Amino acid sequence: MLKTLRQIGSIGIVSEPPPDADEGLRVRESLNERIRTVLGRALCIRHVDAGSCNGCELEIHALNNPLYNLEGLGIRFVASPRHADLLLVTGPVSRHMEVALRRTYEATPDPKLVVAVGECGCTGGIFGESYASCGRVSNVIPVDAAVPGCPPSPTRILQGILAALSTGRR
Amino acid sequence: MALEWQERGEPVPGAPRVLGAGLSPERWRSAALDIAAAGGRLVALWAGGEERAGPRIHAAFLVEGAGWVLSLPLTDSDSSYPGLEDLFPAAGRMQRAIADLTGLYSTGADVRPWLRHAAWPPNYRPLIDSPLGACEAKAVLDSYDFVRVEGDGVHEIAVGPVHAGTIEPGHFRFSVVGEKVLRLEERLGYVHKGIEQRFTQLPILEGHRLAARVSGDSAVAFSWAYCQALEGIAETEIASRAAWLRALYLETERVANHLGDLGALGNDAGFAFGLAQFSRLKEQLLRASGLALGARYLMDAIVPGGTRADLTASDARELSRCVREIANEAVALREIYDEHEGLRDRFNGAGAVSPTLAARLGLTGLAGRASGQAFDLRIDLPCQPYGEMTPLKIGSGEGDVAARVAVRFDELQESCRLIQEITGSLPAGAHQRRVGSPALGVLGMGLIEGWRGPVLIALEAGPGGTIHRCHPHDPSWQNWPVLEHAIIDNIVPDFPLINKSFNLSYSGHDL
Numbered sequence: 001m002l003k004t005l006r007q008i009g010s011i012g013i014v015s016e017p018p019p020d021a022d023e024g025l026r027v028r029e030s031l032n033e034r035i036r037t038v039l040g041r042a043l044c045i046r047h048v049d050a051g052s053c054n055g056c057e058l059e060i061h062a063l064n065n066p067l068y069n070l071e072g073l074g075i076r077f078v079a080s081p082r083h084a085d086l087l088l089v090t091g092p093v094s095r096h097m098e099v100a101l102r103r104t105y106e107a108t109p110d111p112k113l114v115v116a117v118g119e120c121g122c123t124g125g126i127f128g129e130s131y132a133s134c135g136r137v138s139n140v141i142p143v144d145a146a147v148p149g150c151p152p153s154p155t156r157i158l159q160g161i162l163a164a165l166s167t168g169r170r
Numbered sequence: 171m172a173l174e175w176q177e178r179g180e181p182v183p184g185a186p187r188v189l190g191a192g193l194s195p196e197r198w199r200s201a202a203l204d205i206a207a208a209g210g211r212l213v214a215l216w217a218g219g220e221e222r223a224g225p226r227i228h229a230a231f232l233v234e235g236a237g238w239v240l241s242l243p244l245t246d247s248d249s250s251y252p253g254l255e256d257l258f259p260a261a262g263r264m265q266r267a268i269a270d271l272t273g274l275y276s277t278g279a280d281v282r283p284w285l286r287h288a289a290w291p292p293n294y295r296p297l298i299d300s301p302l303g304a305c306e307a308k309a310v311l312d313s314y315d316f317v318r319v320e321g322d323g324v325h326e327i328a329v330g331p332v333h334a335g336t337i338e339p340g341h342f343r344f345s346v347v348g349e350k351v352l353r354l355e356e357r358l359g360y361v362h363k364g365i366e367q368r369f370t371q372l373p374i375l376e377g378h379r380l381a382a383r384v385s386g387d388s389a390v391a392f393s394w395a396y397c398q399a400l401e402g403i404a405e406t407e408i409a410s411r412a413a414w415l416r417a418l419y420l421e422t423e424r425v426a427n428h429l430g431d432l433g434a435l436g437n438d439a440g441f442a443f444g445l446a447q448f449s450r451l452k453e454q455l456l457r458a459s460g461l462a463l464g465a466r467y468l469m470d471a472i473v474p475g476g477t478r479a480d481l482t483a484s485d486a487r488e489l490s491r492c493v494r495e496i497a498n499e500a501v502a503l504r505e506i507y508d509e510h511e512g513l514r515d516r517f518n519g520a521g522a523v524s525p526t527l528a529a530r531l532g533l534t535g536l537a538g539r540a541s542g543q544a545f546d547l548r549i550d551l552p553c554q555p556y557g558e559m560t561p562l563k564i565g566s567g568e569g570d571v572a573a574r575v576a577v578r579f580d581e582l583q584e585s586c587r588l589i590q591e592i593t594g595s596l597p598a599g600a601h602q603r604r605v606g607s608p609a610l611g612v613l614g615m616g617l618i619e620g621w622r623g624p625v626l627i628a629l630e631a632g633p634g635g636t637i638h639r640c641h642p643h644d645p646s647w648q649n650w651p652v653l654e655h656a657i658i659d660n661i662v663p664d665f666p667l668i669n670k671s672f673n674l675s676y677s678g679h680d681l
Contacts, residue, residue, distance in 0.1 A: 003506050004443055014450060047336045051361045053677045055386025055467055060336050061430070062456070065449035079334035094680075095289030096360045097339060100331050126380050131290045131302040132364035150469055151386065 015069035019155050021162035025145045027138075042074045043165065046084035046108065050101045050140075051133065052091030055151040056118040060088065062154040075161065081107040086164065088157075089141075092120040092127040093134040105141045113164045116143045117157055119150040175201040179238070183609075184402025184629075185395075185617035186553050188237035192226075198242045199252045205233050211532055211545065212258035213237070214626045214643035217268045217297070218613070225274060225298075227251050228613070229261075230626060230643075237551060237617060239628075244274065253278035260532045260648045267681075271297045271366065285359040285680060288312035296367045297639075319345035319353050327662065331360045338676035342665075349661045354654045362680040369640035370632070374400060374608060375474055377637055381627060382469045384642045385678030390416075390423040391620030392627065392642060392678075393472040398553065399614035399629040400474050404606040411599045412476035413554040418489075418592045419468050419477075421585040424621040425493065426455055428582045429500075431673050435575055436507065438667040439516035447503055451496050458492035461485065476602035490593040497586035504579050517572035521656040521668030525567055533652045535623015535645040537672050540577045541569035547619035561588060574671040607635075622646065622675065644678030 047060060063070040070076070078084050081104045093101055105114070116137035119125040124135030137143050147160035175197055179189035193201055210233030218228055227242040244251055253276035255262035265276040266284035273295040275281065286292070294302065319326075324347055331339035341357040365384060369377055381396035382389040394416050401408060429452040436444020456466040462485035463471060464478070471478055507513055523533060525542030533541055544565045548556040564580040566573040608614070608631035616627035623645030632638035653672055657665055 003502070003509070007447065007502065007506065008443070011447070011450070048332060049336075049338050049361070051363050051677075052338070053383040053386035054338055054675065055383070055389070055469065057336055057338065058387060058430070058467065062449070062453060065453050066446050067450065067453050077336060081332075091361070092363055094361050094363045096287045096362055097331065100339065100360070104332055126383055127363045127365070127368060130364040130367060131294065131296055132362050132367075150383075151467060153466065 014066050015072055016067050018068075018073055018162075019159050021166040022156075022159035023163055023166060025147055025160040025163040026166070027146050028142065028144045043086055043161070044076060044078045044084045045086050045088050045161070046078055046081045046104070047088045047090070048101055048104050050089055050091045050097045050137065051094030051127075052118065052120065056090040056121070059151045059154050059157060060090070060117070063157060068154050068158065070158070081105075082109065084108050084112070086113040086115060086161065088115050088117055088161070089137045089143075090117045090121055092124045093137055093140045095132050095134060098134055098140055101140055113144045114141055115160050115164050116146045117160070118152060119148055122146040122148045125150065173201070173204050175204070175240075182237075182239050182402075182613060182615045183405070184399040184615040185237060185551065187235070187551050188239060188615050188617065190239040190241065190613065192241045192243060195242060195252055198240060201240055202229070202254050202257050205231050205238070206257040208233055209529075210234070210238075211534065212254070212260055212648075213617075213624055214628070214641070214647070215254065215261050215264040215268070216628060216641040216643070217272045217274055218628065218630060218639045218641065225272065227268070227274070228628065229254065230615070230628070232545065232551070232624075235550060237615070239613065239615060250275040250277045252276070258532055259530070260651060263651065264647060271295065273298065282315055285362045287359055289362070296364060301367060301371070314357055316343045316355050316357070317353070323347050324352065340676050344662060344665075346662060349663065351657050351660055351662060351665070354657045356650055356654060358650065358676060359680050361677050365681040366639075366641060369637050372637060373635050374631055374637050375605065375635065377629070377640060378472060378474060379470060381640075381642060382472075384681070385644055385675040386467065386469070387427055387675070388423070388620040388622060388625060388644070388678065389467060389469045390419045390472060391618045391625040393470075394420060395616030395618040395625050395627040395642075396629065396640070397472055397474050397616070398618065399616035399627045400608060401605065402616075403612050403614035403629065403631055404608040406475060406603060406605045408476050409600045409603055410554070410597045412601050412603070414592055414596050415477045415481060415601060416472055417555050417559075418481070418589060419463065419471050420618070420620070421588045421592070422455070422459055422463070422489075423468065424585045425496070425582055425589070426452055426459070427621040428578045428585070429455065429496070431670065432503075432507075432575065432578055432582070434670055435571070435667065436513065438670050439513050441510060441513055444503070444507065447499075451499055454492060455496055458489050462489040473602070475605040476600070480601045481596065486593040486596060490590055493586050493589045497583055500579070500582055507575070514572070516664070516667060517575055518570060520571040520664050521660060521671060522568070522570040523652055523656050524569055527655060528569060528652070531652045531655065532648050534648040535619075536577055536581070536621065537574060537649050537652070538623065539563075539565045540573040542567040545624075547617055547624050551617060553618070555592075559588060559591060571668060571671040620645070622673070623649070642678075642681065644675050646674040646676075646679045649674050650679060
């Protein structure tokens with residue numbers, strides 16, 4: 001116990017200030033300004049892997065490490081779409097995940113936001129469209145912000161999440 | 171004494187010490203029996219073959235310090251080929267996947283589709299027929315015949331495909347009494363995105379990019395295996411410096427994954443401190459990797475003929491310093507883990523796989539080493555530069571969550587040591603060479619010990635710089651079925667912890 005406390009004390013607080021929203025990542029204006037203001041930054045996110053290689057997931061995990069400290073911003077990941085304000089979707093949408101993704105979207109209460117994460121989520125990436133892949137996320141559900149990168153860094157993902165929420169004008 | 175089929179062995183280009191032999195159906199079965207009797211291990215089973223020569227079934231084995239690729243030409247593709255699932259249980263799902271992708275059926279009793287749900291019709295063969303248009307058919311849900319457990323008080327819990335955390339999708343069907351698990355049946359294939367068909371549409375010099383994205387956490391292992399296979403059939407020997415840089419990337423990938431898992435395992439046992447500390451160390455490593463190696467995750471660092479970038483002496487020193495710091499901190503954190511009663515209570519005895527069961531089911535890689543299966547390609551079948559280093563073989567015989575945690579701690583230290591060794595003795599010279607033109611009709615083999623276990627790439631070139639066939643194999647194929655055994659008689663709430671202790675790939679398996 002003493003060693004644990006000593007470790008916590010010696011490391012101290014390592015969290016860094018968050019980046020600003022990158023308005024350039026927003027692709028759609030689905031919520032009016034008033035709702036965005038009400039949502040503010042107290043946000044619940046449901047992550048959906050719709051066919052990813054698991055690379056983007058590793059960087060989404062990193063958002064919860066003490067340096068990015070996402071929960072410190074009032075943003076947290078929840079276990080059910082019914083509790084979520086925003087869906088964070090990765091991967092080209094595999095045909096086998098198409099129904100699950102649509103159902104998750106429908107189960108998320110309005111008003112809701114969708115952020116597509118990664119090159120595959122934005123364009124279909126190297127997998128493209130085929131007998132097994134529907135390609136980009138917006139081929140299946142509406143997308144509010146899209147964060148390219150393979151995988152995008154945690155900072156870029158956070159900028160995309162904040163852009164979806166932001167009341168700023170592009 | 172060499173057996174009859176062994177005498178026909180000819181070297182397979184790519185990975186070192188791999189031999190290949192073409193066999194008739196009768197010899198195919200008897201050779202597999204010989205290998206099973208000698209304690210050999212099935213690495214992968216897939217369908218390939220030239221259009222002219224007709225389809226072939228390939229099986230890769232590790233037996234007595236050598237790799238073997240046995241090929242079975244199919245003269246009549248309408249009749250079924252002899253299955254191997256009675257000798258190597260992991261073959262069962264691989265044979266079902268072959269049927270889904272090529273329409274070639276084995277004699278195995280389980281004829282349920284495995285990778286195919288409802289995305290394409292049963293008469294469409296993705297690896298043989300011409301590509302279908304995207305998303306035209308209406309998405310439907312299909313049904314799957316799970317094995318039902320009956321009896322007083324037995325009920326089912328269905329989980330997934332969308333899980334509660336930030337993890338990949340798959341379905342688990344538990345049959346339980348109270349909170350004790352009687353049976354777990356997995357259903358995978360949700361992230362099947364047509365990787366093997368996609369390979370055939372890429373230039374052979376671009377294929378490493380798709381290989382790196384078979385399973386994002388093993389990008390280095392897969393892209394190295396791909397390049398090893400390609401360089402084999404193109405008779406290109408990479409520079410010594412390139413080989414050492416590749417090993418540096420591979421060990422960095424291993425350390426990053428082990429740090430992530432050690433934190434997550436603490437967290438799944440209710441010790442959030444562990445997640446905070448290890449995820450901080452992982453972030454330090456990723457940032458150092460970004461600065462020294464050009465990316466946090468090394469998706470495109472390995473290219474045919476060598477590596478994309480070189481490493482300066484000062485970047486090498488900086489990475490080495492960061493890794494030394496991480497290794498020291500991990501020693502202190504291990505003491506905390508070892509002394510923590512709550513962790514001991516959750517880790518010890520949970521999800522145990524005995525060495526006997528592990529050998530019978532073919533448990534491989536990191537999880538295998540935690541259950542007495544002391545195999546590591548870096549030591550048993552070393553490619554350059556591992557032949558010039560002496561990686562320590564890590565292992566345990568306990569086979570429980572605690573053993574899989576301990577193996578990760580030990581491998582973390584060993585990989586940190588290897589990184590110091592590599593950065594301290596990088597040979598001079600070029601980091602990239604031109605790749606020759608690949609031979610047609612020749613199977614090239616890539617075999618690399620990724621952090622999860624042995625990763626295989628089987629590559630055949632097509633005319634004009636294309637890929638005729640590329641089969642990637644992740645060790646998760648072997649280990650997913652063993653997870654179904656590891657959970658038996660454990661309680662449902664321990665499943666996330668036991669599952670995490672294996673940390674298997676969905677994407678690498680579903681392809």
